[in-house]
Amino acid sequence: MKRLPSLQTIQAFEASIRHGSFTRAAEELHLTHGAISRHVQKLEDWYGKALFERQGPRVRPTVAGEGLRQRLLDPLHGLYQALETPVRPRRDALYLSTLVSIAQTWILPNLDDFKQQCPNIDLTVATDYQVLSIPPASKVVALRFGQFDHRGLFAEKLLDESMVAVASPAWLARHGADPAHWPTEDMVVHTATPWPATLKTETGVTRLPLAQGARFNDAQLCLQAAAHGMGVAWTRSQMARTALERGDLVAIEPLRQQSDRSYWLVCREELIQDPTLVLFRRWIHDVIGGV
Template structure:
């Protein structure tokens, strides 16, 4: 068995991919550019394939490099956390979470007591806003969003995909039934970021849906609340609707569901992805979402 590359070699590789240059990696790791280059060459020799295209002062990661970066993400983070002894935990740390109301309601508030119990040394601030314009350098801010999220200069981690479902209250379904033909178009509630599809594939073929002309909402959670109050039928994220489905406030409408083309994403500044408080929050959030993944899979 070949001897594994050193940890410093793997750190040099990860930093080079992230910065897009050997110079940036060298500055971060307090090494010379030549030392970084030698580490990369050792790794390329070990793998037997190139990891970067040299473009003058810049470098471009190859497909093999991107694949290796993804494979190393969890092991390096796990090693970083394992080497942190309890005595190294600060007496107090701070973390600022920027997210949406719907995500806070779905993922944060129901599990907040668990987070505070496990990490009492972290002072958490939760702020809700609809657009993330930027995260200033060296700012201990974590953004949690639903969509397609990839911003240059940020570490972006896809956490979980979703499924869209049609939901309504029992009283609404008693009035209009399960057949879309009988639904008044004015009561198809609209969330502007997740509009109703015009048709859905079902076991019996392609099902045409009415053109939605109901009340429009800029907040997904508010749209779901309107459906709970019997004001219409909503096209909603399954995980967000699940508590209301579990307690009977909402009901699934037939087989009207489809995989979403958007996901839950976490983002922070690249240079802070290994910050202790951010790392603990990322790990905790992955655990929370993983605990709910099986419910999505069994539902699907």
Template sequence: MRDRLPPLFSLQAFEAAARLGNFSRAAGELHLTPGAISRQVRQLEDWCGQTLFERVGNQMRLTVEGRELLARLGGPLAALHEAVYPEPEEAHTTLQIATLGSLARAWLLPRLHGFIAAAPTVRLIVQTDYALVRPPPRVALVALRHGRPEDGGEILFGDRLLAVAAPALARQLGRDATRWPAARMLSHVTGDAPLWLAAAGTTTAPAGPAFNDAAVTLDAAEAGLGVAVTRLSLALPRLRAGTLVQAHELLMPSPRANLLVIREDAATLPVVKRFATWLREEARQTSADLKAWEPA
């Protein structure tokens, strides 16, 4: 059989399943069903006369032969993809950044001038959306997310939870969270306010306006609509400017962190590596800034 090659699609299905360690994730990447991935892998096993995956409990693991084949396939498949889909020069100088609007406004945009000055030939596209869209292979895209570390991604910096309000409202309501009227407590629908409220000793459920965006929640607090429990990294510019003040002394670690997510096949692109290096340096400075806000 050495004078013929196995079907290319079977090789692609095997490489994706082996690289991602999961038939379902491979199916998502190739826009197939897990069953289709399984059939392609079985076809390749029949062609090679080798067992490439073995079932261990509910998981599929590579055999020795499977690991050896994966090591040999990566380079040739990448070269074939580049030969069939040559990338224009612009693809290497355009960087897409997928993130949340709140993270972009409070953290990324105020710092982005530094990267633009250091890399003036790179065109940036900032996409703010809640949906996690998987890009095509080898697209220069990075994602900045706020989530639990176990969700995946590189931790750039941790965060803290605190309550903030406009200065006049903070003076009016006082520092005792258990006495704050429910109607003057704002909600970010996907935030971690219940953790902070429990730690502050209040059982009052917020009954003020609710928002699905953390930055808009802070806009509402700044407008005097109520107290908002938020992340220190988002509130810090407004706290420094004095448009918001800390409404209660409790400052507690957040269970979520700010994460950098890069698709494996884009991690070696020069523009992605350059941006990631810059991003990590900015994150180190942010960690120091957040720590400096904590009481001695």
């Protein structure tokens, strides 16, 4: 079997056809005009046919030269791909502003899934209580619970919510499920979601004692206080779901009512079609759809 021409010879041939000039092929490959001419002559000798017609400073492929060029296209492309240094996928940064309760309910338990679904997004999770502002052109998305004022932003309702009274099994064993017998100092209070004075149930209206227990400005802390046996808390069903499933808390039925607040996704209008925001919205919808 004949020894194949060198890669530089084949490159000289390909560049000469592409440019229609030995001179320009030489400039591209950082060779002299004479070196290109010698490489082409070697390939013609090896191939046994003329590959170019010389027309002054210009060259054009013969039928044999064009046929060889066509056959070399795929092998050369494959060689370039094999030798090309892999380029790391471009990474995008996304800043998520949310509540501690939402972060612990939906974000943290599903972060591994987020990394798999969105491997090129660097997610920063920041917890705070209000959407003060979202800077223009910043990839910032907020997840909130409340009655959201759009204020010129894109606001999408994700999920409605219900409120329920919960307590630890040990606390219920001591005090029972009848609100009339509850110590008022054991009714744990979330300052942003105070206890209702009455609740409508299937048997009528239940009056609740005045809540005078420990007060917390964070819903997750309020829930944890109830799980630690400090009393009964009025909390969001979604937030309490995991603790209820584990048996750390018990829902006191029928002390439940539909909330007038919902979960919202918020971002700037001009970013709603941004690929990073599109991926995050799709992911959070999947998370919420699975609850």
